[in-house]
Amino acid sequence: MIVGNEKKINILRQIIKSNNIPHAMIFSGPEMIGKKKIAIEFIKNIFCEDLCGECYFCKSIENNPDINIISPVEGNIEIEEIRKAKERLSLKPYYNKIKTLIIDDSHLMKSDAQNALLKMIEEPKGDTLIIFITPFREMLLKTIRSRAQEIKFSLVGNEEIEKYLISLGASSKKAKEISLISSGQIGKAINFFEDKSKMDFFNKSIEDIIFLSRSSINQRFQYAEKLKDDKIKIIEILDIWERFLRREILLKVFNYKSSVNYSLKKTKELIDELEKIKYMIESSNVNKRMAFESLLIKL
Ligand SMILES: [Zn+2]
CATH class of the missing domain: 1.20.272 (Zinc Finger, Delta Prime; domain 3)
Known part of the structure; x- marks a missing residue:
């Protein structure tokens, strides 16, 4: 379940409906508000139009060879990881839809790693989508920013967080207490609760x-x-x-x-x-x- 940022999620739905999926996107906005989760849902939605929750694509992204995710290791994203991902991206899609790459905390790529991706974005071959997730958009190269469609996500409202925590089984007192210290970061709220x-x-x-x-x-x-x-x-x-x-x-x-x-x-x-x-x-x-x-x- 995704909490908050409804308007932005509607924009993403429209993008899928219009069948006009960009080659590069930036999901920016504060940390721990669910950007990665939204990116994964978005990509699942490309594979399964109804997001049925039941089918092969909805159930697992790990087994879908067309979905690649890079996350930092000890605060770094090595260029080698980017090179490998680029190779996988250059193959034909396995499921005849699209090849995707999500880069979480993408600002942690040094400029050589970012540059390595630039060409793919400038002259995309076939159906590829790279999603850069970051709370620090300014740290992405200007050339990437200018070519990517950016979606700016925002903090989640306290009430939404409270409601969600209650749905997870929190008492209303606990939900209020946690929402107050989570300052709109739904991911933090869930961590505090769990x-x-x-x-x-x-x-x-x-x-x-x-x-x-x-x-x-x-x-x-x-x-x-x-x-x-x-x-x-x-x-x-x-x-x-x-x-x-x-x-x-x-x-x-x-x-x-x-x-x-x-x-x-x-x-x-x-x-x-x-x-x-x-x-x-x-x-x-x-x-x-x-x-x-x-x-x-x-x-
Ligand atoms: Zn499905």
Whole structure:
């Protein structure tokens, strides 16, 4: 089941109906809102017009040789993976429909890997479709962006998330609690619901930022030390802190008691800084610990 982004999904249905499927598409928008899931449904829909849920195509994408999916391994997409996928894409479709390639977190391709795909997009041979999924569209080459049809997905509304969680068996209290901390990211909401340790990690990270905001420089460095260069964990923590600070702004604006002693101005500055650091860690080879430390000092 797909939650949210109804208008965009209608556009995708129209594309299939019109039988005018582009050779390249970009599915952009925030993380964990279901872009990959939507891309897979879209491709299934090309193979099965009614998305019946019963047929060979609907049941499994793993066994369909015309569907290729590349996901990053340890934060990288190697050019070798792209080359192999290109070869598979150049074969005739097995099912006489279309050959497809989904590249998840496609901004993690370096420019050589992106360039390797460019020719396929500029002069497509036969029926091929490449879908670039990314929250950072700017990191795709301009030449790719200009040739791809882009669909911009957005965050999912709290009510939709709540309803969905209730349909999964959550109590309405729990559904509300989770929707409030998921900030429109349906994937996160599902994680929180299905995996208690995610919820614990979330709460722990909030405790950490409150603690750090009152602690000595040494304690801050120790905190960074503990995380080493664990990019995925650092990004996860920064993500939680960002949401925490955004909520802090609301609390301050409405004069509720907030958890940290920051002024409104300082909270906003921290959010900007946090976004900057997150982008740096995500997109370049900066020393992650140093970048993270530079933020910790400002907390
Ligand atoms: Zn089907």
